[in-house]
Amino acid sequence: MKKCQGCGIEMQTDNPEASGYVPQKVFERADVCQRCYRLTHYKDLQPSSLDVEVYEKAVEEAVAQADTVFLVLDTIDFESSLHPAFERLLRRKRIIGVLTKIDLLPAITSEEEAIAWAKRRVVYADNVVAVSGKKGWGIEELSLLRGKVTAVVGTTNCGKSTLVKRLVEGARPTISTAAGTTLNNLTFEDESGTIIDTPGLWPKGRLLEMLCSRCASSLVPDKKITSKLFDLKQGQGISLGGILYLNLKSEKPLIVIAYASEGVEISRVSKEKVKDHWQNLLEQKKRPPCNDCQGNLHYVTKDIRVGNEDLVIPGLGWLSFRHAPAVVEVVAPDDLQLKRRSPLVGPKEKSQKRYKTR
Ligand SMILES: Nc1nc2c(ncn2[C@@H]2O[C@H](COP(=O)(O)OP(=O)(O)OP(=O)(O)O)[C@@H](O)[C@H]2O)c(=O)[nH]1
Ligand SMILES: [Mg+2]
Ligand SMILES: [Zn+2]
Ligand SMILES: [Zn+2]
CATH class of the missing domain: 3.40.50.300 (P-loop containing nucleotide triphosphate hydrolases)
Known part of the structure; x- marks a missing residue:
C-alpha cells in the first residue's frame, strides 16, 4: 500500500473519480x-x-x-x-x-x-x-x-x-x-x-459547507479581519455579503460592529433595498454567494434578542453589539447556525495598559 504524502489517503490507479487517484x-x-x-x-x-x-x-x-x-x-x-x-x-x-x-x-x-x-x-x-x-x-x-x-x-x-x-x-x-x-x-x-x-x-451549521468550493474559499481570510461600526436607528439595517441581513426592530439605537474577512462586503442597507442590493452583488460577481450557491440557499427571517455579546455567523464572521439589549430581525440561510458568545474583541477599560503590538 502506498500512501499519499499530502493527504494520507491510500493511492490507487483505478478510479479517477475516487480519492487517492494517480495515473x-x-x-x-x-x-x-x-x-x-x-x-x-x-x-x-x-x-x-x-x-x-x-x-x-x-x-x-x-x-x-x-x-x-x-x-x-x-x-x-x-x-x-x-x-x-x-x-x-x-x-x-x-x-x-x-x-x-x-x-x-x-x-x-x-x-x-x-x-x-x-x-x-x-x-x-x-x-x-x-x-x-x-x-x-x-x-x-x-x-x-x-x-x-x-x-x-x-x-x-x-x-x-x-x-x-x-x-x-x-x-x-x-x-x-x-x-x-x-x-x-x-x-x-x-x-x-x-x-x-x-x-x-x-x-455543523457553518457557511463554508453550504457554498460551492470557490465561494467557500473566498471566505477563508488571509488578512486581518476587518471591522465596521454602524450606529443603527429603529428600522435601519446592515448587510454582510449576500448572506445575512440584520434590521433593528426595537426603539433604542444600537451600535453594531461587524467583523468579517476583507472579501465580505459589509454595508448599511434599508430593508426595502436589500433584495436589489444582493442582486447587484450577484451581478458584479462579488462573492459569495454565486448564482449556483444563491439557488441552493434557503433564506429565513427571524426576530432575535441580542445582548452585549457576539453573535457568531460561523464561517463568515461575527457581530458585536453596544447599547443592547435589542430586538433585531435577521435574514439568513436556514441551515446557518448563529451562535452567541462572550465578546472576543471587548470594549476596553481606560485603565488597561497599552496592548502588545503585532
Ligand atoms: N492567516 C492564517 N492562515 C492560516 C493559518 N493557518 C492556516 N491558515 C490557512 O487556513 C487554510 C487551511 O489550512 P490547512 O492547514 O490546510 O487546514 P487543515 O486544518 O489542515 O484543514 P483540513 O485538512 O481540511 O482539515 C489555508 O488556506 C491556510 O493557508 C494561520 O496561522 N494564519
Ligand atoms: Mg489538513
Ligand atoms: Zn493526496
Ligand atoms: Zn458559489
Missing part, C-alpha cells in the same frame, strides 16, 4: 495523489468528502497512539472549532489548545486577552497557546509542549496541516483553502518524537 504511468514515482498535486500547484479546489465516520475513526486512532493532543482552534472561526465529538475523543489525554491564525485577530485585542478568553471556553484543555502557522509565530513555544507522540486534531480548515509543516522540518502535508484537504492520518518523525496530522472533523 498508472506516474504511480511509481508519485509522492502525492492527483488531487493533492492539483490543490498545491493549480489551487484547483476539488472537493473530496468521505463519510464523517471515516474521519472520526482516523482521529480516534491517532489520539489512541498519542500521549499529547494539540487541539487546534481557529481564532477567527472559534465556534466551528469546538466540535462536540472532541470532548469524548480526547478524554484522559493531555490537551494543549492551540489558538491559531492569531495573525488575523483585530489588533485591538492582545494575544494574552485572546488566550484568556479561549481558556474560559475550552476548560478541558491543560493549557492554551496562541500561534500563527502562517507566520510561524509561537511555534518554538509550541514545540516545547510536544509529547513523545502528538496528535494534531481539529475541525476542517482550522490550520492543522499548516502547523504540522511548521513543527516538523521537511514535512509537506497538503495545505489548501478547501475544507477537507487531509483525508487520513499522516505520521511524521523527527528527533523530538512523532507528530500525527489528522483529517478535520466537519462542523
Whole structure:
C-alpha cells in the first residue's frame, strides 16, 4: 500500500473519480495523489468528502497512539472549532489548545486577552497557546509542549496541516483553502518524537459547507479581519455579503460592529433595498454567494434578542453589539447556525495598559 504524502489517503490507479487517484504511468514515482498535486500547484479546489465516520475513526486512532493532543482552534472561526465529538475523543489525554491564525485577530485585542478568553471556553484543555502557522509565530513555544507522540486534531480548515509543516522540518502535508484537504492520518518523525496530522472533523451549521468550493474559499481570510461600526436607528439595517441581513426592530439605537474577512462586503442597507442590493452583488460577481450557491440557499427571517455579546455567523464572521439589549430581525440561510458568545474583541477599560503590538 502506498500512501499519499499530502493527504494520507491510500493511492490507487483505478478510479479517477475516487480519492487517492494517480495515473498508472506516474504511480511509481508519485509522492502525492492527483488531487493533492492539483490543490498545491493549480489551487484547483476539488472537493473530496468521505463519510464523517471515516474521519472520526482516523482521529480516534491517532489520539489512541498519542500521549499529547494539540487541539487546534481557529481564532477567527472559534465556534466551528469546538466540535462536540472532541470532548469524548480526547478524554484522559493531555490537551494543549492551540489558538491559531492569531495573525488575523483585530489588533485591538492582545494575544494574552485572546488566550484568556479561549481558556474560559475550552476548560478541558491543560493549557492554551496562541500561534500563527502562517507566520510561524509561537511555534518554538509550541514545540516545547510536544509529547513523545502528538496528535494534531481539529475541525476542517482550522490550520492543522499548516502547523504540522511548521513543527516538523521537511514535512509537506497538503495545505489548501478547501475544507477537507487531509483525508487520513499522516505520521511524521523527527528527533523530538512523532507528530500525527489528522483529517478535520466537519462542523455543523457553518457557511463554508453550504457554498460551492470557490465561494467557500473566498471566505477563508488571509488578512486581518476587518471591522465596521454602524450606529443603527429603529428600522435601519446592515448587510454582510449576500448572506445575512440584520434590521433593528426595537426603539433604542444600537451600535453594531461587524467583523468579517476583507472579501465580505459589509454595508448599511434599508430593508426595502436589500433584495436589489444582493442582486447587484450577484451581478458584479462579488462573492459569495454565486448564482449556483444563491439557488441552493434557503433564506429565513427571524426576530432575535441580542445582548452585549457576539453573535457568531460561523464561517463568515461575527457581530458585536453596544447599547443592547435589542430586538433585531435577521435574514439568513436556514441551515446557518448563529451562535452567541462572550465578546472576543471587548470594549476596553481606560485603565488597561497599552496592548502588545503585532
Ligand atoms: N492567516 C492564517 N492562515 C492560516 C493559518 N493557518 C492556516 N491558515 C490557512 O487556513 C487554510 C487551511 O489550512 P490547512 O492547514 O490546510 O487546514 P487543515 O486544518 O489542515 O484543514 P483540513 O485538512 O481540511 O482539515 C489555508 O488556506 C491556510 O493557508 C494561520 O496561522 N494564519
Ligand atoms: Mg489538513
Ligand atoms: Zn493526496
Ligand atoms: Zn458559489
